[in-house]
Amino acid sequence: MKKVTVRVCSGTTCFVMGASNLQMLHEYVPEELRDWVDIQGAHCLELCRDRNYGAAPYITIDDEIVAEADLSLILERIEQRVRG
Amino acid sequence: MPESVFVDIDMYQITKRGQNICGDAFITRKIAEEQRAIAVLSDGLGSGVKASILANMTASMAMKFVAGNMEFLHSAEIMMEALPICQVRKISYATFTIVDCRASGEAHIIEMGNPGCLCMRGSRPLELESRLMESPRWEKRTMRFSRLHTRPGDRIIFFSDGITQAGMGTDAFKLGWRREGCRDFIAGALASSPHMSSRKLAREIVGEALRKEPATVAGDDMSCGVFYFRHPRALVLLTGPPFDRGSDRRFVDMLRDARGRKVVCGGTTAGIVARELGVLIETPLPRARTDIPPVSRVAGVDLATEGILTLTRAAQYLEQGRPADHSNAAADLVELFLESDIIHFVVGTRINEAHQDPTLPVDLEIRRNIVKRIAALLEHRYLKEVRIQYI
Ligand code: FES
Numbered sequence: 001m002k003k004v005t006v007r008v009c010s011g012t013t014c015f016v017m018g019a020s021n022l023q024m025l026h027e028y029v030p031e032e033l034r035d036w037v038d039i040q041g042a043h044c045l046e047l048c049r050d051r052n053y054g055a056a057p058y059i060t061i062d063d064e065i066v067a068e069a070d071l072s073l074i075l076e077r078i079e080q081r082v083r084g
Numbered sequence: 085m086p087e088s089v090f091v092d093i094d095m096y097q098i099t100k101r102g103q104n105i106c107g108d109a110f111i112t113r114k115i116a117e118e119q120r121a122i123a124v125l126s127d128g129l130g131s132g133v134k135a136s137i138l139a140n141m142t143a144s145m146a147m148k149f150v151a152g153n154m155e156f157l158h159s160a161e162i163m164m165e166a167l168p169i170c171q172v173r174k175i176s177y178a179t180f181t182i183v184d185c186r187a188s189g190e191a192h193i194i195e196m197g198n199p200g201c202l203c204m205r206g207s208r209p210l211e212l213e214s215r216l217m218e219s220p221r222w223e224k225r226t227m228r229f230s231r232l233h234t235r236p237g238d239r240i241i242f243f244s245d246g247i248t249q250a251g252m253g254t255d256a257f258k259l260g261w262r263r264e265g266c267r268d269f270i271a272g273a274l275a276s277s278p279h280m281s282s283r284k285l286a287r288e289i290v291g292e293a294l295r296k297e298p299a300t301v302a303g304d305d306m307s308c309g310v311f312y313f314r315h316p317r318a319l320v321l322l323t324g325p326p327f328d329r330g331s332d333r334r335f336v337d338m339l340r341d342a343r344g345r346k347v348v349c350g351g352t353t354a355g356i357v358a359r360e361l362g363v364l365i366e367t368p369l370p371r372a373r374t375d376i377p378p379v380s381r382v383a384g385v386d387l388a389t390e391g392i393l394t395l396t397r398a399a400q401y402l403e404q405g406r407p408a409d410h411s412n413a414a415a416d417l418v419e420l421f422l423e424s425d426i427i428h429f430v431v432g433t434r435i436n437e438a439h440q441d442p443t444l445p446v447d448l449e450i451r452r453n454i455v456k457r458i459a460a461l462l463e464h465r466y467l468k469e470v471r472i473q474y475i
Contacts, residue, residue, distance in 0.1 A: 020377075
């Protein structure tokens with residue numbers, strides 16, 4: 001198991017495009033993974049400026065950028081990263 | 085008012101239980117050309133709609149006459165004649181308190197029928213020089229004319245009789261809270277918070293009056309208005325990146341060098357500020373779900389929020405009167421606005437580059453319009469001094 005840092009963008013674009021639903025992300029992380037995930041907020045990550053990253057909302061898991069992030073996608077990626 | 089004095093005017097009122105409209109009217113007006121501020125509080129006979137109409141008629145007539153510098157005794161006769169007379173009590177219409185203050189610091193107070201106003205120098209009550217006048221045509225309707233040469237730190241506090249008569253008939257307050265009770269309460273409140281804003285003081289007075297009422301139910305309409313003469317409290321708000329990147333430094337200097345409170349609205353803007361100040365931005369996730377983005381922390385800045393969504397919500401709160409009691413970035417922002425006297429908006433005009441979704445409501449025009457909307461509300465409804473600067 002490996003500890004990961006998740007940053008949820010709450011800039012205007014991401015918030016409007018769905019990050020408003022990710023504010024309570026920590027509540028959805030399965031019990032057994034909670035100690036391994038550090039969830040933080042972020043102001044605009046400036047990814048929305050660039051067409052190369054796909055669509056908002058964005059989150060990052062360590063140095064990985066996840067575009068069009070919704071709950072199930074984020075949880076799946078967290079699980080993969082933590083379990084290595 | 086001399087240059088460095090600002091008059092913070094605000095009021096608070098609650099409506100008699102069981103009525104859905106308040107029978108006290110409170111109107112204010114600032115006449116910029118004359119550097120003059122006027123407020124009128126009128127209490128309509130009885131309660132409910134009829135009282136409200138009487139009070140509003142009285143208050144707007146009084147405001148017209150005073151603002152137009154008409155000879156007041158004569159004006160008062162016209163008002164009394166225009167208003168209906170209560171058949172039972174043979175008294176007319178509504179009462180009024182008028183506070184009129186000018187650039188020189190000179191305040192004039194005209195009162196008829198309302199409890200006498202209180203003037204405080206810091207937490208000490210002041211005696212007013214007054215003159216009584218009666219219209220030969222309207223006996224028993226004595227008007228009291230008073231004058232006060234105000235200094236920074238002075239307050240003029242006035243209320244409807246719902247406040248002074250609060251608790252009347254209860255064992256503890258047979259004659260009600262009375263003007264003396266109210267005065268002692270105010271002296272105590274100001275001794276412990278000498279810089280209390282008019283908004284807070286008016287609320288505290290009405291709240292205290294309500295606590296005197298049996299079962300804390302308002303037995304009458306209760307209104308309280310406050311004029312507070314003080315050195316102005318400034319707020320500077322930066323929103324949007326400057327048009328020219330070369331201006332970033334100057335833009336941030338306007339924040340850094342400003343006196344008073346500092347606010348940044350917008351992620352890109354916060355980024356520029358943090359970079360120029362050499363500090364970090366921290367954005368904790370909120371504890372509870374909110375429908376606008378959370379606040380960030382930037383050292384040297386009192387409040388950092390997201391831009392358009394937060395400003396839009398703040399405008400809504402200002403339009404609705406008071407912010408809802410929940411706490412979010414927009415409510416925090418409104419709180420800071422209301423606790424300030426002079427508000428300076430610095431609006432960056434760089435187009436937010438390449439937003440991926442052209443339908444998103446993020447563009448310069450929106451930012452400009454929302455700032456204008458907030459500025460107009462602050463200036464006209466909340467009587468703030470507002471300046472907008474584009475960079
Ligand atoms: S708002 Fe999320 S990257 Fe810009």
